[in-house]
Amino acid sequence: MRGLWGWFQYYLETENERQYLISSIAQDTPIDGSATFTQESMAIAGHLPYRTLIKEQNGMVITIAGYPYWDDRPLQQEILNILANDIQRNGIQALSKLTGSFVLSILDSVKKEAFFAVDRYGTYSLCYTVVKDSLIFGPTPAEIAMHPIVNPEIENQSIYNYLYFNMIPAPETIYKGIYRLPPGQVLYYRQGKTEIQPYWHYQFKEHESLPSQSDLGKTLQIILKKAVDKFVREENSVGAFLSGGTDSSTVAGFLGEVTGQPARTYSIGFAADGYDETNYARIAARHFNTDHHEYYVTAQDIVTTIPKIAHIYGQPFGNSSVVPTYFCAKLAKEDDVSYLLGGDGGDELFGGNSRYAKQWLFSLYGKIPKTLKDTILEPITQISLAQKIPGFSKVGSYIEQAKMPMPDRLESYNSLNRIGIENIFSKDFLSSINPDAPLQQLRSLYDGVSAQQSINRMLGLDLRITIADNDLPKVIGMCNAAGIDVGFPMLDEELGDFAACLPAHLKVKRTHLRYFYKEALRGFLPDEIIAKKKHGFGLPFGIWLKEYQPLHTLVSDSLANFRDLKIIQPSIIDNLIGIRLKEHAAYYGDLVWVLVILVQWMQYYETKIINKRKQIKEKLLTLKEKTSYSL
Incomplete structure (x- = not known):
């Protein structure tokens, strides 16, 4: 997963040991495609060199990964010192100037203190733990669990939270004592202890004096175009997810405008009634004259993909739309796109759920x-x-x-x-x-x-639970698995600030979702897109589970392992894939999916993670012995 990983106040004597460990704990991220810095008591690595800035000065190592902005300008290497000094002088208030998508780290070997921050909406993730006064960190719990000083222990409460939410909300993770930093918050590490503080939270302005609705609509279109433009970069070949929904169609339309050429768009279909929305994607593609590509996911795709993706998040993650998201990103990657734009966030800003x-x-x-x-x-x-x-x-x-x-x-x-x-x-x-x-x-x-x-309170809740803990990890994880980067123009700060000022009744007018947004985009978006109901890349898992025997076999074999875990009652397994699936395949199919992913992840943990931890310890011991012998 994209982000930063490493350790602080953990001592390894040789560079060979440090380089081996920093590369070994990275989950599916080749170290030769990363930026790294190591010293005797610290090491830090960032996914892909062109997205990671590292600077060392007077015992302080400043690292930032992502697409950060400082005072509304792309943050460059020479600004890192200014940023670090500003944080030291003014504390978290200095982060008011830092926007965009990022994870920031400041490791001070002189003061033996560390500072971390993640962006406002949580497009970058940071997990961490402290063991024997050493701080271990990474974008997922997996990097931390791999570290030899950590003894990962699965937390029963987190298993329950996962089955309740279909994911594990921050600050918890699947492991006891390993945490994930929530969006818009900072982590201080001092004297072997951690402290968490918010530096930003989404603030609704419900009593603002506003221009006419017509003028607001014009302003919205200007901001949307600027937001998409910020994500078009020279080093990237850019494309866009296109589900045929309001947000993906908006992003695709403005992408064509800012580039001056047909946007490259990618969509997923299903041969299942009530799930296929390629017709709407085609309407948007024709309307904006995009270079459109489609892939139809099959039940066999699920069978072959589940074992590959169950471990990607470093812990169980049960959103079933990871499958269509993965194949959509894979389709774009095969078309030589290096950067995809997603429409996530619009529903939670403008009232679309x-x-x-x-x-x-x-x-x-x-x-x-x-x-x-x-x-x-x-x-x-x-x-x-x-x-x-x-x-x-x-x-x-x-x-x-x-x-x-x-x-x-x-x-x-x-x-x-x-x-x-x-x-x-x-x-x-x-x-x-x-x-x-x-x-x-x-x-x-x-x-x-x-x-x-x-309405606003629900939107605020969803920006955290639905966006930061669910939708963003889903898209980022599957793009990472496909080898492609992703950005979210609908979560641009200026756009978020604009939405915060809108009255609640303009977001949801009685039962009319996104009332203002749709009226403002009328004429830009096709009428069919404005009139359609929200759907997205849903997966007909329960339907196919009844109809496709290889999928049923995979599920039955996976759930059979649950009987030995003593987490759920054996009778519920037969009940779910029998009577209840016949009653309501879509509804109960979701719970079956969540259980299958949990079992698949636990099998990965018991085989790959435990074995790799053993290999890492043995190799470090060998490297240490070689060093002692040479001396």
């Missing part, structure tokens, strides 16, 4: 007089005869959900809640975890959003 409209409908219940609810509406839902009336159960479900506080209501369809954790997990596993922890984390994040409007 269907759950936002649903919550507006639920909010209407709160406007009904309490007396009417207490004396008529709620009691009638408890009458058994009323429940037999066709459609009445939906009324009762609506009232039950409407009564739930936010953000708890958002999790009412979570598969663990619907099935019941007592029906899924073993008693021993449940006794080792806190089942309320995921919801407690959601509540904390929701309450921490600086907004009063419920």
Whole structure:
């Protein structure tokens, strides 16, 4: 994965030892394609030299990877000293000048202190741990788990969080004591201890005095074009994901404008009803006259790809759309594209997810007089005869959900809640975890959003949980697996600041998602794209699991290994791939996918990671003995 990895205050005597270790702990990143710096007590490496700046001065090593901007200018080598000095003088306030996508490291061997920061939206990742006063870091937990001083131990709570969210939200990782730095935050390391502080958070401005909606629309188009233009670089051959959705179509359209030539666009299709959106991608491609390419993912593609991608994130990651994302990135790579643009982030800035409209409908219940609810509406839902009336159960479900506080209501369809954790997990596993922890984390994040409007609070929550912890890792990881870089124009800071000032009712107008955005882009985007409902690169995994025997065999064989792990009850495995899959293949297929990825990752951990750790220790010992012998 892209980013920085290495260690601080961990001593190796020879350069041979340091070079061997820094290359060995890198996960699927060849060291000859990286920038490195090593000293007796530290080592740091960055993925690809042209994206990594390293400077050493007076015992201080400053490293930044990515596409950072300093005072709205691309950050160059000569500015690194200014940046480091500014941080030393002004602390995290200095980071207000630093934008773009990046991970920053300052290692001070004189003071024996370290400083790290990741960008505002989390497009770069940093994981870390401290062992015996040594700081070990990397873009995923895998680089850290490989280090000989670390003894990785899988955390049961993280397994539960993974199955709840389909990923593991920061700051936790799959390993006990290994953490991931949340977006917009810094890590201080002093005297063997770490301290985390936010240097930025998304701030909604709900009471701004704004121009007319027409003028705002013109401003939006200007900012969007500038955002795409920032990602077009001389050293890269640029293309764009094109799902046929609002954001990918926007990016593709402006990419053609800023380059002055047809944008190179890439899309994925499925031979499955309700999943294939290539028709919309073709509409956008024709409208913007792009150089368009498509690939149709098959069930066999899933069979061959699962073992290859399950380990990419250094921990379990259960978003099933990694598969179409991977094949889309692979298609672009084969077309000699080196840099892809994704549309991720637009829905979370401008209100495009269907759950936002649903919550507006639920909010209407709160406007009904309490007396009417207490004396008529709620009691009638408890009458058994009323429940037999066709459609009445939906009324009762609506009232039950409407009564739930936010953000708890958002999790009412979570598969663990619907099935019941007592029906899924073993008693021993449940006794080792806190089942309320995921919801407690959601509540904390929701309450921490600086907004009063419920729509904005959901957007703020999703910028963290949906974007930083889910969508961005999904796209970045699969592009990394395909050998291609990726950027996200919709997460440009100026665009984010613009969206923060928009009134909530312009983002979601009753049940009309992205109302302002779509009106502002009317005439630029095709009418069919503006009218369509959100979909994206969804995967018909559950459908194909029923129909394609090799996939069913892979899944059955994988889940059979769960019986020995004593995490879930054996009966739930047969239940999921039997009765429940027949009831609702798409819904329960997602849970099956998440379980399969967990098993595949654990098998990788038990074979590759444990064995490689052993090899690294033995090789370091050999190198140390050779050094002693030569002396």
